[in-house]
Amino acid sequence: MQYALSIIMGRAIPDARDGLKPVHRRILYAMDQLSLYPNTGHRKCARVVGEVLGKFHPHGDMAVYDALVRLAQHFSTAYPLIDGHGNFGSIDADPAAAMRYTECRLTKLSQAALLEDLQDDTVDFLPNFDGNEVEPAVLPAKLPILLLNGSSGIAVGMATNIPPHNLNEIMTACTALVKARQGGAAVTDKKLLQMVPGPDFPTGASILSTGGTEKLYTTGNGGIVMRAVTKIEKITTGRKSSITRTAIIVTELPYQVNKAALLEKIAGLVNEKKLDGIADLRDESDRDGIRVVIELKRDAVAAVVLNNLYKKTPLQTTFSGNFLALMTANRDSSSSLVPQRFTLRQAMDCFLDFRFETIRRKSQFQLTKVNARSHIVAGLLMALDKVDMVIQIVRASADQQAAREALYIELGTSSEQTDAILKLQLGQLTRLNKGKLESEKADLEESRESLTHLLEVDDAVYDVMREEFIDMMKRFGGERKSSIIVEDDGDFCDMDLIENSRSVIVVTRGGYIKRMPLKTFESQGRGTRGKRGTSDGGESADSEVAHCFTCNDHDTLLMVTQNGIAYGLRAYQVPIAGRTAKGQPIPSVLPVRGDEVITAILPVSEFSDEEYVVLTTEQGWIKRTPLDAFEKLSSRGLTIATLEDGDRLKWCHRVRNEDDILIGTVGGMATRFGAAKLRPTGRTSRGVRAMKLREGDTIADMNVLSGKNKEYILTVTAQGYGKRIATSEFRAQARGGVGVIAIKFKRGQEEDKVSCLRIVKDDEEILVITARGIMVRQKASDIPSQGRSATGVMVQRVDDGDHISSVSIVPQYEEIDG
Structure with missing residues (x-):
């Protein structure tokens, strides 16, 4: 023991x-x-x-x-x-x-x-x-080093494992707690987690916020999932650099992962045929940073290989946190230290209590010095007032003891003051400057008042602490190294920590996904070229835009694949990226199979039992299923439709019984019929025929008409022409018909085709995006209203080789932050 x-x-x-x-x-x-x-x-x-x-x-x-x-x-x-x-x-x-x-x-x-x-x-x-x-x-710490640098250790019957944190975040939280002690707003656990969203590891990497962080901070025990930072590049290999291959580049590793051991692990899995798609592996790290190159085979899908690497190697690992340290019981500084499990708040409170005590002790020590010096200065001033007598006494005295006794009798000085006077040589005594001594006396008196105030008033000590924290942040603070990717495992609600902002989500044909704040795109005029919204302007297949839409960050995204599989994902779980960034591979966000392509995405804010999901295929099959059947949809995926050979599930919309369904074809035809005429079916059914297609024609788009006044059907072609058509021009028909003309193509543009149909109102804005990622945000009312047979006007200028890929509606309340 x-x-x-x-x-x-x-x-x-x-x-x-x-x-x-x-x-x-x-x-x-x-x-x-x-x-x-x-x-x-x-x-x-x-x-x-x-x-x-x-x-x-x-x-x-x-x-x-x-x-x-x-x-x-x-x-x-x-x-x-x-x-x-x-x-x-x-x-x-x-x-x-x-x-x-x-x-x-x-x-x-x-x-x-x-x-x-x-x-x-x-x-x-x-x-x-x-x-x-x-x-x-x-040691008299000014910073909570326990949280900043973390600690690990194994004792007898207990162990500790504390992750490191970002200095700015920790000190911001400590400052807020100090303000609360001074009578300011209370710091709830929610606010504390917003200020300290997670650890910050010295090796960087990403943290998957799956609930472990909140559990660790609130209970003292929890696992934090760390993931390496990677990017996918095209590299040249061979003696003459003539062979181009895809490679996964690892630039940041999870904390405490041994890079050499990681390479051995990957190589072992490849040799044992447990990891496919890897052609070569090498370490190109140098003094500038980590660079592990994982070269892929020609037929390998980078996103799939990366997902397998996360699952089978330490590129993704878990930090098992255990907050245990020596603390005084019940925050009593006089009690002995004992090992205790603590929460994030308790660790900060312990540090703040200790810093409060050290400042008080420092103030008492300095006050004692100030009082001692003030006493000496007062004695020197008394000696200076009678300097001739002092010199005469010193000269006439047989020894120092005699001089000490004589000065004590004549001046009334204390033993400390007398000793200070006698330590001065006669030359120094005559050169004493009374003005300097009186100035020093005034300074000492001011210091005494300040130090006494610190010893008597708690808020004064807290003010000093806040000043120290700000100084420490200015001198030693820095940006966070470990990015946080929010993932929801159902254990707790991340949405409490995330603002429900409006975002633009872009999915490319190469299988990349990203999220951008809507305010990134300010409104522009009709017919302008727009801003680039992808990494290389869609020059490569990887960056060609497949889907672009706006949503709330708290929305659930129903992500549908061409094979009839649907996945559920919160919008905030899509990683944020810049306008020109490629984004993250979809398999790093969702466990989709290598042959699956996301063909439709439906953002849902609330799963109402009065709404349905309408699914439509490329060959014109349609079905209606209750929306709440998808409420429990998870990221693991679920079959939602049975398809014929060669058909593809492409559209997914919400609908009510009183709504109408509008379907348009690539060749410019459209039909409208009531949603109530479409009998609800089970989740895995095939559905019924929506529209009779002419030879060579396919479905271009599907949308829902709510029956509200002043709605228009916005039709946009691949070459950038478009128009608004009053909904009244499309009368309801029987399901399964050929439909009516929705747009005629311009002379000389017969090869043009319908890209999309959208339901818009006058007070809405639209976001038009091309396959190469060029985006234009403009008012719907700027596009003229025309008849069904009109050819439309130029909505967005399209570069050679590019075409309109998607049109998204931006509701009126999505104001751009000023």
Whole structure:
């Protein structure tokens, strides 16, 4: 039992106040005693290890050196406390050079945040192991190092594993908690999670927010899924660089993943035929960063290979967090330290309590010094008022004791004041400047008032803490390294932490998906070229736009494939990317099969039992199914339609019984019939014929008419021509007919075809996007209303080789943020 307690208290578990284990604290204190500051030269690590072993830490030299090395490794420690010079190891688990070769000194952060107040009686000192030295029981931390750098350790019967965090986020949260202590707004768990959305690992990578983060922060125990950051590139291989292949490039690894071991794991899976599609594997990492190249075979689908890599290798791994540290019971600083499991809030409260106490102790120490100096200055001023008498007494006295007694009688000075006067030489006494002493006395009085205020008023201490936090953020803060990808596993509601903003979602024919804030696209005039919304303007198949629509970030996306499989996904789970970025491979977001293509996406805000889903195929088959049948749809997918050979499921819309269904063909024909005439069917049924197609014609689009006034049917062709047609011009017909003319093509444009039909109102805007990703946002009312037989006007200018791919409706309330 005594051994177990020794391991817990003396080696394995960190102190929650300064975030350090004893060996780390002793290393930093020894370096402070050796004056190894950032503005001095490096010293041999062997010198530091010897100092630590001889004075403070009676254990093995390699244990001390390994601890020192870790504090200097930028890939192990988010905010290194030691500045190392030489070989300090690598992410491949290569060992550091021997301590006789490497050198070290303190970093600016460790000096400013841990050691700066050490001489101001801010913490207690304890005797060392042999009683010949003293060492600090804890360092007077200005930052919660426990959360910033994390910690891990295994003791007897318990273990701790705390991830690192971003300094700016942690200190922002601490500042908010301090304001709450001063009477400000209370910081709820929801607000705390918004300020600290997750760990921030020194190696970067992505964090999948699947509920583990919130569980870890609120209970002290939880798993955090980490995923490597990758991109898919076209690379040239061969002696003459004439062969082009697709490659997966890994640029950031999950925390504590050994890169060399990862490569061995991938190579082993390939050799064992457990991982297909990989032709070559090499490490091109250098001092500029990580670059692991996974070269794919010609017939491999990059997104599928990447998804398998996430499943079978440490490219995706879980950090098993366990918040355990030494804390005082019930936040009582006078009680002894015991190992406790804690939450994120408790860790911050513990640090804030400790920092409050250290500032109070520092203020008391400084006040004592100020009072002592004020007493001396008062004595010097008394001596200066009677300087001739003082000089005469000193000269006439036989010794210092006689002079001390004479001054005490004549001036009434204390023993401290008398000693200060006698320490001055006669020349110094005559040169004393009364003005300077009176100015110093006034400054000391001002300091006394300030320090007394700090000792008497809690809010004054909290103001100092907030100023310190702001200073620390300015000096040492930085951007987050680990991006957070929100994924919902049903354990908790991520939507509480995410604003329900409007976004544009783009899916390309190459299988990439991305989300962009709607305000990225301001409104433009009719007939303009627009903004690029994809990576290379659709020059490659990967970036050619297949779907583009607007939705709320809280919406559920029903994503339908050509084979009749539907997947459920929250809109906020689609990764955000810039206008010109390619986005993420769909298999990294959804587990779709390699031969599946997303052909329709339906955003749903609410699953009403009064609504239905209408599904239509390319060959004209249609079916109606209750919307609430899809409410439990998950990312694992579900069969929603039975298809004939060669047919493809392409359209998916919501409909009510009182609505009408509008279907248009590529050749410019359209038909309208009541939704109520379409009998609801089961989820897996085939459906019925929607429209009779002429030879060579196929369905171009399907939409729903709500029957509201002032609605128009917007028809847009592939070459960019379009018009609005009053809905009254399309009378309801029987289902299964040929339909009526919806648009005639311009002379010389007979090869043109209908791209899409949309239902619009005068007060709406539309977002027109071409296959190459050129987007134009414009008012629907700018497009003229014409008859069914008219050819329309130029809606968007289309470059050679490009064509209109999609038109999305932007409702009136989607204002652009100013």
